[in-house]
């Protein structure tokens with residue numbers, strides 16, 4: 001008898017802090033995607049005062065495809081996302097897509113990211129390849145994104161356009177190879193640290209266009225100090241992983 005073919009499992013990992021106004025609709029939109037995959041959602045919340053984590057726990061109790069991770073001891077986009085990735089691996093994910101929980105990253109692009117994972121190990125949702133766009137953002141935010149991007153691409157000598165994109169899809173093998181317990185980023189710089197390590201490990205990195213839109217609900221957590229911290233950490237990360245110390249696994 002033939003074994004039934006198992007659909008690949010895709011886990012969407014959403015780091016959240018005070019995203020109560022967005023999280024319900026976002027979970028609905030992800031679970032409704034027309035994908036030939038077994039789709040799950042992990043909400044990696046840092047005990048948000050607005051009750052995002054509590055809501056995720058209620059959804060998880062009612063729907064086996066939703067998983068809530070509510071951390072009470074530490075806070076940070078970096079460590080929160082790392083714990084979210086671990087939860088996704090524990091769920092047996094074949095593919096993991098990480099995205100912001102404020103609708104800046106539209107779920108409708110996930111099918112394209114997944115399709116590109118046929119050819120790549122890490123697929124970036126990219127604002128800066130043909131068809132992609134950084135839309136509706138204040139001029140100063142767009143300018144900062146471009147400057148940070150130019151700086152990081154030079155610093156790490158990365159041949160990708162959108163280095164700071166937090167909307168991206170990994171094959172499981174990438175997250176397994178990263179050694180998640182060994183990452184040093186606590187905050188937003190985790191996006192850059194993971195990109196650098198993935199590149200040094202020799203994985204294939206591709207980009208597909210996405211249109212990034214401003215959040216319409218909820219508040220930003222990015223301020224001047226967070227930006228400064230990210231840039232300082234980017235330099236620290238470079239020192240932490242000089243090219244010769246990371247052995248390619250591919």
Ligand SMILES: Nc1nc2c(ncn2[C@@H]2O[C@H](COP(=O)(O)OP(=O)(O)OP(=O)(O)O)[C@@H](O)[C@H]2O)c(=O)[nH]1
Nearest residue numbers: 015016017044046075076077080100101220221222
């Ligand atoms: N778990 C966790 N998630 C966080 C933390 N800080 C931010 N996030 C989430 O990380 C994602 C990105 O944060 P944002 O505040 O949207 O940062 P941004 O996209 O640079 O800024 P805006 O879009 O302008 O708000 C969102 O889903 C946030 O809820 C944190 O300390 N812990």
Ligand SMILES: [Mg+2]
Nearest residue numbers: 100102104215
């Ligand atoms: Mg955002």
